[in-house]
Amino acid sequence: MPAFVVSSPGKVIVFGEHAVVHGKAAIAAAISLRSYLLVTTLPQSKRMVTLNFPDIDLHHMWNIENLPWSAFQHPSKKNYVDLVTSLDPELVEAIQPHLATISEDEPVEVRKVHRNGAAAFLYVFLSLGSPSFPGCQYCLRSTIPIGAGLGSSASIAVCLAAAVLLQVRALSGPHPDQPPDEARLQLDRINRWAFVQELIMHGNPSGVDNTVATQGKAVIFQRTEGQRPPMVTPLWDFPELPLLLVDTRQPKSTAHEVAKVAKLKDAHAKLVGTILDAIDEVTKSASDMMAEDDFDTTQEDSLRRVGELMNINHGLLVSLGVSHPRLERVRELVDHEGIGWTKLTGAGGGGCSITLLRPGVASEKVQKLELKLKEENYRKFETTLGGDGVGVLWPAVLKNGVDEATNMPAKKSAPKAKPSSAGAPPTQPPTQPQNTPSSKSQPAPQSQPPQQTVNERSWQRYYATNPYAAAVERAGGLSGLSAAEQAGLTHAAFARASAAARAALSPKAQRDAWRYVNEHSLPTRCLPRPRPGQWGTDRAGRDVGEYTPDEFAARTAALDDLAVLELESEAFRDRRERAMDDRHSDSVTGEKLVVTETEVEEEARRREEMAALRRDLYGQKMGAYEQDPEWDDVVPIPVEEPEGALAAIAYSDDYAEATSYLRAVMLKKEYSARCLKLTEHVTSMNPAHYTAWLYRASIVLALKISIPDELEWLNGVALENLKNYQIWHHRHLLVEEHYETMADDQAKVAAFAASERAFITTILAEDAKNYHVWSYRTWLVGKLGLHSDAAELAAVVRLLDEDVRNNSAWSHRFFLVLSDPAHTTPGLAATEPDPRIPAEVVDREVRFAMDRTYLAPQNQSAWNYLRGALVKGGRKLASVQAFTEEFVSGLGEEGTQEVVRSTHALDLLAEIYAEKGEKEKADLCLKRLAEKWDRVRAGYWAWKRKCLEEAK
Secondary structure, three states: OOOOEEEEEEEEEEEEHHHHHOOOEEEEEEEEEEEEEEEOOOOOOOOOOEEEEEEEEEEEEHHHHHHHHHOOOOOOOOOOOOOOOOOOHHHHHHHHOOOOOOOOOOOOOHHHHHHHHHHHHHHHHHHOOOOOOOOEEEEEEEEOOOOOOOOOHHHHHHHHHHHHHHHHHOEEEEEEEEOOOHHHHHHHHHHHHHHHHHHHHHHOOOOOHHHHHHOOEEEEEOOOOOOOOOOEOOOOOOOOOOOEEEEEEOOOHHHHHHHHHHHHHHHEEEEEEHHHHHHHHHHHHHHHHHHHOOOOOOOOOHHHHHHHHHHHHHHHHHHHHOOOHHHHHHHHHHHHHEEEEEEEEEEOOOEEEEEEEOOOOOHHHHHHHHHHHHHOOOOOEEEOOOEOEEEEEEEHHHHHHOHHHHHHOOOOOOOOOOOOOOOOOOOOOOOOOOOOOOOOOOOOOOOOOOOOHHHHHHHHHHHOOOOOOHHHHHHHHHHOOOOOHHEEEEHHHHHHHHHHHHOOOOOHHHHHHHHHHOOOOOOOOOOOOOOOOOEEEEEOOOHHHHHHHHHHHHHHHHHHHHHHHHHHHHHHHHHHHHHOOOOOOOOOOEOOOOOOOHHHHHHHHHHHHHHHHHHHHHHHOOHHHHOOOOHOOOOOOHHHHHHOOOOOOOHHHHHHHHHHHHHHHHHOOOHHHHHHHHHHHHHOOOOOHHHHHHHHHHHHOOOOHHHHHHHHHHHHHHHHHHOOOHHHHHHHHHHHHHHOOOOOOOHHHHHHHHHHHHHHHHHHHHOOOHHHHHHHHHHHHHHHHHOOHHHHHHHHHHHHHHHHHHHHHHHHHHHHHHOOOOOOOOOOOOOOOOOOOOOOHHHHHHHHHHHHHHHHHOHHHHHHHHHHHHHHOOHHHHHHHHHOOEEOOOOOOHHHOOOOOOHHHHHHHHHHHHHHHHHHHHHHHHHHHHHHHHHHHHHHHHHHHHHHHOOO
């Protein structure tokens, strides 16, 4: 592949810092400062991969052949199409030895930064690449300040993820001609692999940095529970705001600041929760404000409102203890000059601040501020928000130097439409209608066009019934009317009032009043002046007064239809309630009142229509159970958040409704087919709903449902939810009950064990180290008495043949063989010698472990099994000294004479020498582990040396 460049922007969090880590919303926007990664493929003879980050003085090289490909190539590991959301601890562990020599001579903090960056790169490189990957050089430069809360690490992570995905042909873009769905999928792929790198570098990142660096523009970002994807709402119309970005040059750690807030929350949960909720409200207010049609970035009023929210957000962050004196100094300088609004951005504790400048600020004030910042060792950047996300420069672009697109004429933006005021009168009140032309030489005035909205029609009718109102409004008030107009207005008001008040006038006065009304064509009914919003709003927030007459008529018809349907539905409910009471009979036939299936089906269709109308008219959702007449007898019990709840869980409407019905039937202790179906619905939306599973088990037993059939259904659910504990607990309860029906028939037990083993094998093929599956398997062995079952032992051997590092399989073999009640002493701990275990069994297990150790000397599982078998069998560790010494030679010798093929062998040798009383040799083993062979755990080896020294 020819050389190419990937670039990605930095970001600022405009609103919502720290709250986003705790499930709240945040607004983050891309900035014009970017990182650039040049990827060069080396000749085939150079099998090296080089990481070159000059901005942080990181330069390192690895031999591709020596990287831990075997750990990353296992079928259970993620590949590029997987939506990764977490780190694999085994893979993280596998790359540690390849980080040991990075920046050894640098200070601890620098070394940590370098190794974190290298670890993030290796994790993605090994996850997506293969041993046949060509030699490459990755050179990265960035204009984004490092460690300043501007998403520099996420920008780098996005560049690296996109580059490696491009190299393995997992991306065909990004480019402007991509179909939207394909572009979204590929950006999501880049984003997730970038997030994995962020996990390595920061521990518990919010995910907002990598999302903005990938997508660009701006987003509202909110994390979700568990491993579900975060909620990301693009803000494509986010205003372009020029910012003054100030770097305090105060180093900070995102992980440290996040942990500090978490600790504060643990200590003051209610108070800190309230602060986080307040930050969330600020974010929502800002989002709503900038979405308003009349929001204008050129108007000080619009910017002032945003700036005030920035001040509030900053104050809340200060209360969480994440500001810094140098950040507060920037605010002081900006406020002193009165040129804008300033807040910290990012994790705080240093880093950067952003200042939203007031429009039209004198350049002298800005220059004075910049000079003061420079004097106090701040660094400022002029940048803009809302830039593009990840991009690629291909060879042709690199060669030509410029993109042809830059020579294309710029597109003109359409002017922003200004909304009409829903309740405001026309700009100019209508004049009094003229029934005849003013002269024969002039054409007769054309008839007025039909009114376009309900509001306009309301104003037309108002002026028609208040003929002098238009004159008053044109004149700007009563004082602007002529004497004749004032007299006419007064006479009209009194005449109309007199004509209407017949009882208060004499017959003659009544006739005079009516004559005046008729002579002057005065309307007898005076409509009130239209009020803003008098027609209400629809579900989308649109003023109904802005509807056309046809739209208004359709809405009125829909309201009428809904009213009729509700009356019919109420009649059905009343009829069915009476049908359930034997005291009521049919008024026509005199027979017992019966509700037929046809009536129930008609009611179901009626409720579907009602649900559609309520959704269209009010945005209300009528749930599936509310629509189903079968559930009319159940009064749902919704969840009740305690008063003043700090963080209400955002249940979906479907889930909230289903669980409210679940609570109701559980309270009634109803065990029925419909309840069984209800539990299936609830667990399909939330497989971790422990209570629903327990209730389902009770229903299965109460209805005497076939347990094999339930297990068959459960198999499909388990395959779709591999990591779910509650599913396996449900299986446990079912098997516990089912076993009682076959305990006396060994043939049935054997057949059932074989079927369970087959299913477990299927599950482990998807996830070979699934803890819940192995835990269930261990219980099943004990329940069915399978310790001596040859098929069970053979299944474990097959798993170890496939992956000798499968520690779960090793543990299960230990349980099978060395905890077999047939030849072990009850009550002994796993680490206690057991004289009942036959010598031939111990010999076999020792040989088994030794044979597998040769396959992967650095595999700790096999060494632990060997040690455990020796201890359990009452053997001395020294009995395997010769075998262990095969993996260690030249211990303590100079130069390259010392060879250690397994650090675990060296550890065991230390124990062997200690067991024999050869403390000096044991100490040498531990010393070399700390000094050279396992420096990551140097503290642990030092502790073991101390224990060795103190031992008598």
